[in-house]
Every structure is written in structure tokens, then in C-alpha cells.
Amino acid sequence: MEIKNIRNFVIIAHIDHGKSTLADRFLEITKTIDKRVFQNQYLDRMDLERERGITIKMQPVRMIYQLPVIKNFDKSQENNFILNLIDTPGHVDFYYEVSRSLKAVEGAILLVDLKAGIQAQTLANLNRALEENLVIIPVLNKIDLANNQEEINDLKKELAKLIGCEEEQVLTISAKTGEGVEGLLKEVIFKIPEPFGNINKPLKALVFDSFYDKYKGAIAYLRIFDGVLTKNDLVYFMKTETTSEVLEVGIFSPEFKEIDVLKAGEIGYLATGLKDLSKVRVGDTVTKINADKNLTSITSKIIEKTISGIEPFEGYKEPQPVVFVSMYPENANEFENLKTSLEKLRLNDYSLYFAIEKNSIMGQGFRVGTLGNLHLEIVKERLKREFNLNPIISTPSVKYRVELSNGLEKEIFSASEITSQDKVIKFLEQWVKGEIITPNEYLSPILNLLHSHRGYSTSLENLSTRFGNLIINFEMPLSELIKDFYDLLKGISSGYASLSYQLIDYRIGDLVKLQILINGEIVEAFSRIVPREKAREIGLIIIEKLKEKLEPELFPVPIQAAINSEIIARVTLPALKKNVTSHLYGGDRSRKMKLWQKQKRGKKKLAQKGKVNLPPDLYFEIFKNTK
Numbered sequence: 001m002e003i004k005n006i007r008n009f010v011i012i013a014h015i016d017h018g019k020s021t022l023a024d025r026f027l028e029i030t031k032t033i034d035k036r037v038f039q040n041q042y043l044d045r046m047d048l049e050r051e052r053g054i055t056i057k058m059q060p061v062r063m064i065y066q067l068p069v070i071k072n073f074d075k076s077q078e079n080n081f082i083l084n085l086i087d088t089p090g091h092v093d094f095y096y097e098v099s100r101s102l103k104a105v106e107g108a109i110l111l112v113d114l115k116a117g118i119q120a121q122t123l124a125n126l127n128r129a130l131e132e133n134l135v136i137i138p139v140l141n142k143i144d145l146a147n148n149q150e151e152i153n154d155l156k157k158e159l160a161k162l163i164g165c166e167e168e169q170v171l172t173i174s175a176k177t178g179e180g181v182e183g184l185l186k187e188v189i190f191k192i193p194e195p196f197g198n199i200n201k202p203l204k205a206l207v208f209d210s211f212y213d214k215y216k217g218a219i220a221y222l223r224i225f226d227g228v229l230t231k232n233d234l235v236y237f238m239k240t241e242t243t244s245e246v247l248e249v250g251i252f253s254p255e256f257k258e259i260d261v262l263k264a265g266e267i268g269y270l271a272t273g274l275k276d277l278s279k280v281r282v283g284d285t286v287t288k289i290n291a292d293k294n295l296t297s298i299t300s301k302i303i304e305k306t307i308s309g310i311e312p313f314e315g316y317k318e319p320q321p322v323v324f325v326s327m328y329p330e331n332a333n334e335f336e337n338l339k340t341s342l343e344k345l346r347l348n349d350y351s352l353y354f355a356i357e358k359n360s361i362m363g364q365g366f367r368v369g370t371l372g373n374l375h376l377e378i379v380k381e382r383l384k385r386e387f388n389l390n391p392i393i394s395t396p397s398v399k400y401r402v403e404l405s406n407g408l409e410k411e412i413f414s415a416s417e418i419t420s421q422d423k424v425i426k427f428l429e430q431w432v433k434g435e436i437i438t439p440n441e442y443l444s445p446i447l448n449l450l451h452s453h454r455g456y457s458t459s460l461e462n463l464s465t466r467f468g469n470l471i472i473n474f475e476m477p478l479s480e481l482i483k484d485f486y487d488l489l490k491g492i493s494s495g496y497a498s499l500s501y502q503l504i505d506y507r508i509g510d511l512v513k514l515q516i517l518i519n520g521e522i523v524e525a526f527s528r529i530v531p532r533e534k535a536r537e538i539g540l541i542i543i544e545k546l547k548e549k550l551e552p553e554l555f556p557v558p559i560q561a562a563i564n565s566e567i568i569a570r571v572t573l574p575a576l577k578k579n580v581t582s583h584l585y586g587g588d589r590s591r592k593m594k595l596w597q598k599q600k601r602g603k604k605k606l607a608q609k610g611k612v613n614l615p616p617d618l619y620f621e622i623f624k625n626t627k
Contacts, residue, residue: 001082003265004194008084008223010101012129013111014119014498015091018141022111022175023061023087029182030063030083032253043087043254058097058209060086060221060267061254065185081189084267091121092500093372096319096351098125100282103313104208104223104267107135107192109184112159114142114152118463120437120500123471126162135192137171138163139184144174158463196225197264202306203227203235203288205270206313210280212347216247216271218280222262227288229262229270234289236303238312242279243289243303244272277347285312319351321369322430322503323376323482324413326357326394328365334389335364341387342366345379352379359525367413368393373482398479400529401428401506415513415527427511427529429477434501436472437463442493443470449488453480454531477509514539517560517567518546519612536561539569550612552576557612 011019020041027033027043043059063083086101102108108129112118129136138159146152156170163170171187173180209221222229229235233246248271250258262268272280289306329338342354353369370376373396383389400412403425410417418424438446447457455476463469476485481501489497514535516526526546530538539561546559550573557573 001080003197003199003263005080006082006084006195006265007107007188007192008086008105008195008265008267009107009109009188009192010086010088010098010105010129011109011111012088012098012125014113014116014121014125015089017111017113017116017119017122018175019087019111022109022141022173022181023085025175025178025181026063026083026085026185027061028178029185030065032061032063058086058088058101059254060084060209060252062251062267065189067186067189082266083185083188086267088125091372091374092124093370093374095124095128095502096371099128100208102129102132102134103206103283105134106195107137107188109137109139109188110163111139111141112155114140114155115145117155117469118158118162118437120435120498123162123435123437124500124502136163136165137184137187137191138165138169140170140172141175143172144177144179195265198226199228199264201226201264202310203229203233203286204310205229205286207237207280207282207284207286210277210282210350211269212277213271217273217275218277219256220270220272220280220284220286222268222270222286224262224264224266224268226264228264229288230260235270235272235286236289236306237280237284237286238307238310239281239284240279242274244274244279247271247273282350283313285310319371320503321351321353321371322398322478323372323396324367324369324399325376325396326359326362326365326414327354327368327391328359328362329389329391332363337387338366338383338389338391341383341389342368344387345382349379351375362525373486396482397529398430398482400430400511402426403428412529415515415529416524418513418527424513427509428506429479429509429511431475431504431507432478432481432501433458433473433475433504434499436474436489436497436499437469438472438493438497440468440470442497443472445492446472446489446497449485449492450474450476453477453483453485455480475504477507478503512563514542515562516542516546517558517562518550518614519557521612522562523614532563535563536568543569543571547571547573550614553612 011022013019020043023043024040028038043061061084063085065081065083067079067081084105086105088098088101110122110126110129112122126136140152140155140159143152152172156167156172159170160167171180171184173184175181203224204226205222205224207220208223211219211221213219229246229249231246231249234243235246236243248258249262249268250256251266251268256269259268270286274280287306287310289302327338329335342352346352346354351371354366356364357367358364368376368379370379376396380391380393383391397414401409402412402418403409405423405425412418436446450457453476455474457472457474459473461471461473463471486499489499510532511529512532512535514528514530515522516539517523526542528538543559543561550557550559552573552575554576556575559571559573560567561569
């Protein structure tokens with residue numbers, strides 16, 4: 001099929017606005033999936049996606065659509081079209097999936113739920129699509145739930161104003177019933193431009209995703225911009241400087257389906273046979289080596305000649321983990337098993353980060369970084385389901401920077417990495433900027449919530465007259481956002497508020513290293529970086545929990561919270577009581593007094609020399625739920 005009959009597009013929307021349902025209707029209309037195997041949310045391939053009703057991983061699919069004969073349409077053009085759709089996630093934690101897919105297409109369907117209206121991720125995804133100069137097709141979904149036509153018209157006006165188009169250009173559909181969906185497919189053909197590219201030029205393809213298969217090795221998801229790609233070709237990945245023979249090329253139907261050739265304008269995959277997925281980097285540029293079909297015969301001169309004149313794509317920014325946790329196996333002998341499981345997850349989850357770390361109490365474990373709390377939940381759930389592991393996970397934290405007295409700046413993930421508080425001149429913490437869309441009646445409590453989390457509003461805008469929605473633009477520390485901010489936001493807005501954010505810069509924070517002392521000894525495993533104003537409150541919570549969880553000793557145990565050797569809070573774990581006079585009866589009281597005094601001296605001596613044994617699970621008992 002000619003390049004003029006190809007359309008590449010994505011569906012972008014806020015979570016729960018009907019992307020997966022719309023994709024189902026497309027698959028039905030184009031008869032891409034046999035009715036016998038079809039099921040709802042067909043492109044959501046993971047059980048977790050179906051159970052939670054969300055899309056976690058982008059999914060490409062190729063559909064063939066035969067356009068009916070329409071008046072005023074160029075009849076000289078063939079009526080069969082290749083429609084390459086990429087279904088994308090809607091949750092803010094998976095924004096990276098959206099940004100990658102936008103690089104591979106020319107257009108986007110912006111889907112808005114009629115009952116929910118324009119939400120935070122609607123705006124965020126729209127802005128990303130506009131930055132890529134994509135053609136936007138605005139669509140109102142769930143019109144079958146409309147109370148009247150006026151309700152539909154009002155939101156069409158608001159969406160048209162947001163996009164900057166005519167009201168008549170906003171399409172209305174019901175993905176559930178199928179109403180208007182075939183008309184939307186025709187609009188995709190008419191409005192989204194054909195992909196640019198030339199099959200006669202040298203191969204130039206973009207890697208927009210990757211996958212690891214134990215039989216075919218690293219698989220690159222490609223958008224072919226120029227040239228053609230066939231089986232047994234020799235290809236070169238320009239960023240990683242890796243050569244490979246093409247074991248297989250194919251398309252997404254949505255399962256992998258091998259074909260003979262991929263041409264300019266098409267979306268498909270390339271099986272490399274490489275056992276190291278890091279050699280197939282997202283954002284890399286792939287070209288073809290014109291040489292004998294033998295990898296060993298390729299020299300640096302041949303490669304230089306191959307890539308001369310080919311300008312590599314700028315690529316994508318590496319995904320930056322924002323939430324970090326300490327992850328330890330329940331049993332120390334499961335460490336290697338947990339390591340292997342994380343490595344396998346990393347093969348198909350490019351944004352997952354992990355590194356080995358050691359803890360004075362827990363031993364060896366991992367520092368794991370994810371794109372957000374939901375992403376962390378998905379990782380933990382996959383470890384449980386796919387590998388039968390239930391690791392112990394600490395409270396989520398963020399990355400900080402500290403400026404030291406020697407002029408150096410250091411990145412740290414936990415307070416225990418600061419060896420001496422006196423050497424730290426200042427702490428810097430990551431900040432975010434974002435948008436909260438909410439009905440105006442919740443404005444005051446949301447502003448109070450921002451203030452209590454060390455954030456502030458930068459501006460307010462009216463968004464919707466029908467819903468009475470406002471856009472609150474805000475900035476706040478990332479550490480405050482990841483704790484409980486989202487849950488509290490949903491709670492005080494009765495679930496109506498939505499949130500999107502992006503990382504901005506590091507700013508000086510009034511932060512301190514909170515230390516915990518047990519019987520006068522600092523236990524670094526319990527140290528934390530906290531805002532100075534909240535240090536005593538957090539310290540009290542920790543030492544009260546320690547008092548509750550620790551077993552009593554034969555002597556009183558002081559438990560203290562300190563900042564720079566200054567004690568800011570203290571509790572005492574009482575000593576075990578032993579009746580040393582139980583064997584005495586009658587007689588002079590002075591005999592009992594002597595035994596009591598002797599016991600008192602013994603406890604004092606024990607308090608000076610005695611050690612408190614901390615069980616390994618105490619660390620997580622204290623921190624896994626401490627905000």
C-alpha cells in the first residue's frame with residue numbers, strides 16, 4: 001500500500017475517559033480481531049490493566065479500513081487505508097509512555113468524557129501533542145449519558161475554545177454503543193496527514209519502544225521514516241553503536257505478525273536477537289549497513305560511510321524516577337531471586353530503576369526508583385504475581401542534593417548517606433509545577449492543602465462555565481506531593497479534582513537531618529531528611545512507635561530524636577520489673593532497701609554498658625507507614 005494511504009495516530013485522554021473502549025470499537029469496525037477471541041479492553045494485555053481499568057503500557061496496532069465511497073472524495077485514490085493506532089496510558093505516572101508514542105505519529109484523537117469534562121491530564125497530553133506539531137481531532141465521548149443536547153453543546157464550545165477550532169469540528173461519539181465511531185475513523189483519514197518519508201532513501205527509523213523476548217532477543221518498536229527494512233538486513237543503532245542482523249520484521253495485529261518488508265511511513269517491529277536490551281535504546285536512530293551479509297566483515301569505515309549524511313533523531317529524555325524506596329526480601333536467602341526478578345521486570349519496563357544498597361540492620365537490598373506511587377504499586381504487584389515475591393518496602397522518598405563545605409555538590413537518596421551533618425552547608429530539594437482542575441467550591445480547602453504541604457498557587461484560571469471548574473497552577477516540593485497529597489486532594493474534593501505535574505528545578509530547602517538515638521547511640525537506619533518545621537512532630541511519631549515496638553530491657557532505655565546533637569524529643573522505655581525481695585518475709589525493712597539499692601546500681605551500670613538489640617523487621621515496622 002502506498003504511503004499516501006497510511007495514517008499514524010494516538011488516542012490521548014485523562015484516565016477513565018474511554019480510550020480503551022474506543023480502541024475496542026476501532027478493532028471491531030476494521031475487523032482486526034476475530035469475534036471469537038475478542039474481549040473488552042483488548043489492547044490492555046496485562047491482567048493488572050484489566051482489573052484496575054487503566055492502561056499501563058502503550059500498545060500499537062495496525063488496522064486495515066476500507067473507506068466507503070463518499071461524495072467529493074478523490075475516487076482515484078484507493079479506498080483501503082492502513083491505520084496505525086497507538087493506545088496510550090492516561091495516568092500521570094505513565095506520561096513517559098505518552099511522550100514516546102507522540103514522536104511516532106502525525107495526529108492525535110483528544111478524548112474528553114462528557115460527564116467529567118476537561119481534566120488535568122487532558123491539558124497535559126494536549127500540550128505535549130501540540131509541542132510535536134500533531135494534528136488534533138477533539139472528541140466528546142459518552143454522549144449516550146447526556147441529559148440533553150444543551151449539555152453536549154456547552155462542552156463542545158469549551159473544548160473548541162481550548163483547541164482553538166470551530167465548534168463544528170468537535171466530534172461527538174459514544175465509544176460504548178459505537179455511535180459516531182465510524183465517522184471518527186473517516187475524520188482520521190481526512191484530517192491526519194499522510195506520513196512523510198521516501199522509500200528510495202537510506203533507511204532511517206526511530207525506536208519508540210522496546211521489548212525483550214527470550215527467543216527473539218531485544219525487539220525494537222520502529223517508526224520507519226525513510227527507506228525499507230527486510231529480514232536478514234544488517235542494521236546499525238547509532239546511539240549505542242550496535243550492529244545486528246535482522247531476524248524478523250513485522251507489524252502489530254496487535255500480536256507480533258511477521259511480514260516481508262517494512263517501508264517508509266509504516267510502524268512495526270524489528271527482532272534483533274540481541275540479549276542485552278540496553279543496546280536497543282528508546283529514541284535511537286536505526287539505519288541499514290550496505291555490506292555483505294556477515295557481521296564480522298563490518299569495519300569502522302563501512303559504518304562511517306553508512307551513517308554519513310544521516311542526521312540522528314534528537315531522541316527522548318531518559319525517564320527520570322521520582323519516587324524511591326528501599327526494597328528488601330522477606331528472607332535474606334531470597335536476595336538473588338529478587339535481583340533476578342527486578343532485572344526481568346526492567347527488560348520490559350524501561351522506566352524502572354534499581355541498584356543494590358546495604359543497610360546496617362537489614363543487610364543487602366535494593367534502592368528502587370519509579371515514576372510515581374501508582375507505578376510503584378504496579379511493580380510490587382507484578383513481583384507478587386509473576387515471581388511469587390512479597391518484598392518489604394519502605395516509605396517512598398525522593399532524591400536530594402546537598403552542598404558540602406568543600407564546595408562539592410552530592411546527590412543523596414537517604415539521610416544515612418550524610419556522614420557528618422556539620423559538613424552540609426545547605427540542602428536542595430526537587431520541586432514540581434502542576435495544574436489542579438477542580439470545581440470552584442473546593443478552592444479554599446485545596447489552597448489550604450497546598451499551604452500545609454509547603455506549596456503555593458501561582459495563578460488561577462476559569463476553565464469551564466458548565467462545570468464551574470478552575471485551573472489552579474501550583475508549585476510545591478516533590479517530597480510533599482508523593483506522600484499523601486493526591487489522596488487528600490481526592491478526599492477534600494469528593495473525588496472531583498484532578499492533578500498533573502512535571503519536575504522543574506532544585507531549590508534550597510529549610511531541611512535537616514533528623515537522627516534517632518536509642519540508649520544514647522545513633523541508629524543511622526532511622527535517620528531521615530525532614531523540613532525543620534515538622535522535625536519535632538515527625539521525631540515524636542518515630543520514637544513513640546519505637547517505644548511501642550521495642551522489647552523492654554533490664555534497664556530504662558531512653559529513645560531520643562535529635563538535630564545536630566540537639567535533643568528535640570524524648571521518651572523512655574521502662575525497664576523490666578523484677579521483684580528482688582520476693583523471697584524475704586517479715587523482719588527489718590532495711591534488708592529490702594539494701595536489695596533495692598543494689599538493683600538500682602545494677603540497672604544504672606547496665607544502662608551505661610548495655611546494648612539494645614534491634615530485630616531486623618523493626619526498621620520496616622517503623623518506616624513503611626510513617627509519613
